[in-house]
Amino acid sequence: MSRTVLSARWVIGHQDGAHVIFENGCVVIEGTQILHVGPAFEGEAERIDYGEAILSPGFIDLDALSDLDTTILGYDNGPAWKKGRVWPQSYIDAGPYEMYSEEELAFQKRFAFAQLIRNGITTALPIASLFYREWGETVTEFDAAAKAADELGLRAYLGPAYRTGGQVTDTAGNIRAVYDEMRGLQGLEDAAAFARRIDGTAQGRIRAMFAPDRIETCTEALLQRTHAIAAEMGAPVRQHSCQSPTEIRLVQEQHGTTPIDWLDRIGAIGPNWLLPHGTHASDRDFALMAQHGATLVHCPLVSARHGGLLRSFTAASERGINIGLGTDTWPPDMILNMQVGMMTGRIAESQAALTCAMMFDAATLGGARALNRTDIGRLAPGACADITVIDLSRTLQTPDPIQTIMTSTSGHDVRDVWIDGRRVMQDRQIPGIGDADYTRAQRQFDGLVAKYPDRTAGHPPVSEIFSPSYRKAT
Numbered sequence: 001m002s003r004t005v006l007s008a009r010w011v012i013g014h015q016d017g018a019h020v021i022f023e024n025g026c027v028v029i030e031g032t033q034i035l036h037v038g039p040a041f042e043g044e045a046e047r048i049d050y051g052e053a054i055l056s057p058g059f060i061d062l063d064a065l066s067d068l069d070t071t072i073l074g075y076d077n078g079p080a081w082k083k084g085r086v087w088p089q090s091y092i093d094a095g096p097y098e099m100y101s102e103e104e105l106a107f108q109k110r111f112a113f114a115q116l117i118r119n120g121i122t123t124a125l126p127i128a129s130l131f132y133r134e135w136g137e138t139v140t141e142f143d144a145a146a147k148a149a150d151e152l153g154l155r156a157y158l159g160p161a162y163r164t165g166g167q168v169t170d171t172a173g174n175i176r177a178v179y180d181e182m183r184g185l186q187g188l189e190d191a192a193a194f195a196r197r198i199d200g201t202a203q204g205r206i207r208a209m210f211a212p213d214r215i216e217t218c219t220e221a222l223l224q225r226t227h228a229i230a231a232e233m234g235a236p237v238r239q240h241s242c243q244s245p246t247e248i249r250l251v252q253e254q255h256g257t258t259p260i261d262w263l264d265r266i267g268a269i270g271p272n273w274l275l276p277h278g279t280h281a282s283d284r285d286f287a288l289m290a291q292h293g294a295t296l297v298h299c300p301l302v303s304a305r306h307g308g309l310l311r312s313f314t315a316a317s318e319r320g321i322n323i324g325l326g327t328d329t330w331p332p333d334m335i336l337n338m339q340v341g342m343m344t345g346r347i348a349e350s351q352a353a354l355t356c357a358m359m360f361d362a363a364t365l366g367g368a369r370a371l372n373r374t375d376i377g378r379l380a381p382g383a384c385a386d387i388t389v390i391d392l393s394r395t396l397q398t399p400d401p402i403q404t405i406m407t408s409t410s411g412h413d414v415r416d417v418w419i420d421g422r423r424v425m426q427d428r429q430i431p432g433i434g435d436a437d438y439t440r441a442q443r444q445f446d447g448l449v450a451k452y453p454d455r456t457a458g459h460p461p462v463s464e465i466f467s468p469s470y471r472k473a474t
Contacts, residue, residue, distance in 0.1 A: 210237045
């Protein structure tokens with residue numbers, strides 16, 4: 001079996017349960033696995049020297065952007081109910097429709113998966129908005145997603161999102177829940193059939209996950225059935241929760257308690273449950289996460305963009321809660337997410353409370369623990385050869401590579417990416433992805449924006465939904 005030796009100024013290895021640093025080290029790939037990590041390797045092999053660079057474990061994205069992100073449209077345009085982020089009653093009365101064709105849905109998955117790789121993400125659990133969908137995601141689009149992940153080489157956990165409910169607003173901004181439980185339960189059964197069919201395909205790189213939509217859009221029966229099927233399969237469940245005041249209010253009105261307490265009461269939570277975002281979690285919610293061994297999925301960038309932050313990274317960690325990271329917005333830059341997480345965490349607590357190592361662990365080891373895996377998120381003999389190469393040739397380095405990542409780099413500095421021993425990106429180029437894809441993505445995104453009046457309260461024109469930062473000159 002052929003061997004490849006990768007060398008660089010810095011290698012982030014793994015020993016005795018923790019990351020370690022090798023200066024002027026190397027990683028040896030044999031087949032799909034890592035054979036050796038250390039200062040030198042004398043055996044016969046092909047050799048690639050990256051010079052001033054970091055060989056890092058591939059990042060694990062537990063809430064990985066998989067569409068053309070619409071949350072960026074709300075950055076300076078609010079409130080959400082006025083700007084097409086909550087369906088008006090008139091849109092429901094007219095009949096919600098798919099705003100993308102099957103071909104467009106397949107393209108956006110492939111395009112988004114390439115962006116994950118471009119940012120050094122080697123394992124991804126995709127997330128996409130349901131705001132512009134007729135109801136939930138479809139098996140057809142996820143068959144296309146599985147094909148794209150296989151061709152690009154991404155390690156992915158896949159499953160179409162489903163829900164038993166949604167949100168509707170009146171023209172005054174009063175948001176309430178609407179339900180179609182039978183439709184949601186059928187969506188779960190379709191997702192379960194898909195999960196059983198694709199789990200373990202692509203030489204094991206593609207596995208199943210379950211993706212019930214945000215907690216305020218799910219009924220008890222849906223979550224209990226999800227919990228049972230996922231437990232039987234040993235698959236992860238991702239449930240967005242504790243992320244907004246509207247969600248907290250709706251869950252309180254519907255169930256008389258807080259989101260995680262409700263999951264506990266109905267017996268739909270466990271160590272395979274991944275819970276983004278936690279920015280509005282109560283102390284009891286955090287206590288229950290710890291009790292059940294669930295993972296808190298921290299998504300710092302998207303939260304900060306909307307004025308939110310996780311106020312208790314350190315406290316959650318000290319409770320014994322496993323913390324992983326998710327991108328959940330454009331760009332899917334895991335390095336930027338770590339940096340924003342560091343800054344907002346220190347603002348919420350103190351500079352000493354949160355270290356670079358804690359955040360880097362969340363992006364690697366925390367994701368691996370969430371998925372109950374010891375073969376990813378680390379560079380060690382026997383682990384999957386999932387490696388992100390971060391170029392440092394044009395940045396000011398600190399004496400420590402992890403602190404350099406947190407202060408001086410971004411996703412743009414990711415040079416090469418290896419997944420399962422295959423170089424899926426070389427010199428920032430991904431086979432089959434080029435300028436035409438970016439042009440197509442922008443054209444598709446513009447087409448979606450043009451449809452926003454259909455699903456916006458009062459149906460104003462696009463020019464009133466999205467206001468320019470400055471007056472447009474004539």
